[in-house]
């Protein structure tokens with residue numbers, strides 16, 4: 226006999242627990258099934274530990290620069306990696322415990338630990354038990370992709386999860402993959418004192434961003450001593466007495482890099498291959514992401530997919546927004562759509578990159594007439610005062626509608642300052658609204674209106 230509920234939620238990541246809260250408040254009985262750690266990727270192996278460790282790396286960086294600020298520390302800066310790790314572990318554990326306690330104390334919520342697998346469109350197996358419900362919400366997230374690269378089976382490699390277990394600074398960390406996750410780990414480990422090489426297949430780092438951003442980020446990393454090997458067409462591995470040799474086969478430089486540790490940061494795969502989706506009649510795309518409509522309903526009525534597993538976002542805030550969309554449509558009679566979401570995210574290197582909307586390249590591809598504004602961080606008082614003047618800010622505006630299409634702030638405080646632009650875009654306001662605002666001095670945000678007042682027609686003249 227299957228245990229009957231009003232709803233089943235598979236996965237206690239960034240959407241599941243909040244959805245359980247809303248559904249149980251609506252007097253539904255809910256089963257939440259989690260196979261591993263409460264809080265999912267963000268809390269345990271993603272945002273929380275990495276940003277906590279990046280804070281340690283920033284402290285080390287500032288300590289090394291102390292003299293510039295008139296702060297004198299005697300002797301070289303030393304890293305106690307075990308304490309760095311313990312700090313990150315403690316912050317993550319606190320958050321994880323909070324999620325678990327919240328769920329276990331939720332009236333009407335049954336928490337089950339185990340791997341959930343569909344038996345049919347309304348029934349899920351967890352170990353020996355069967356659960357059934359007319360509504361099932363999939364929030365299973367993803368994991369580090371491990372492509373079948375030559376020699377990968379011969380070497381020990383780290384992923385975003387296992388690298389968090391290091392309690393000693395690696396001698397030479399080779400990061401395979403020059404995108405968001407890889408670059409965050411690359412910079413922090415460099416700041417901890419490791420030799421770091423980033424190996425990227427493409428011609429430039431974070432290829433999704435505009436070229437200028439990629440170049441500026443490369444320069445920031447290289448200046449700190451990170452070696453960047455782009456255009457590494459045939460990445461491969463072999464065992465080496467020191468750890469692993471990574472074939473780079475770039476157009477220039479050494480063809481092989483010897484690593485004490487290798488981090489694979491080459492993308493994420495959805496956790497959908499072991500869910501029994503075919504039995505439930507839930508369709509996926511060729512990469513395994515669950516196909517969803519605007520309201521995040523799957524191909525099978527009564528089943529929804531939220532968070533990273535639906536391929537419509539890859540962030541904590543997008544997973545949480547998926548919960549908001551589903552809850553609003555189901556419980557509040559709204560008709561919210563995932564495509565109404567304006568893409569926004571940050572890359573947490575130092576200085577961070579805050580991004581919203583289209584890149585300049587994407588805006589140009591639309592064929593509209595554009596206005597483009599730019600300002601280097603060397604012309605931002607707050608950055609000068611902080612001694613952190615690397616990077617620049619950029620905005621792209623539709624020259625006819627005056628709506629902001631996108632912006633990037635690569636610079637100190639960029640992850641926060643970008644929200645001024647994001648809010649304007651969400652409000653559907655013209656750029657003049659932001660240009661005429663009176664921001665606080667001295668902040669990074671105060672130069673956004675100045676930049677908007679100094680825009681030029683796009684010279685590319687699309």
Ligand SMILES: Cc1cc2nc3c(=O)[nH]c(=O)nc-3n(C[C@H](O)[C@H](O)[C@H](O)COP(=O)(O)OP(=O)(O)OC[C@H]3O[C@@H](n4cnc5c(N)ncnc54)[C@H](O)[C@@H]3O)c2cc1C
Nearest residue numbers: 236238239260265266267271341365366532533539540541
């Ligand atoms: C290194 C790193 C850094 C990141 N930094 C940021 C950041 O700074 N900001 C940001 O916004 N995002 C960041 N992300 C992305 C963010 O972590 C994810 O987008 C977010 O966690 C997705 O949430 P989710 O709810 O979709 O899935 P998850 O958080 O992955 O949760 C899914 C849960 O489902 C469980 N599960 C899976 N299969 C089953 C099953 N069959 N049965 C039962 N349970 C199952 C898993 O154990 C997991 O707990 C980062 C990711 C990584 C890897």
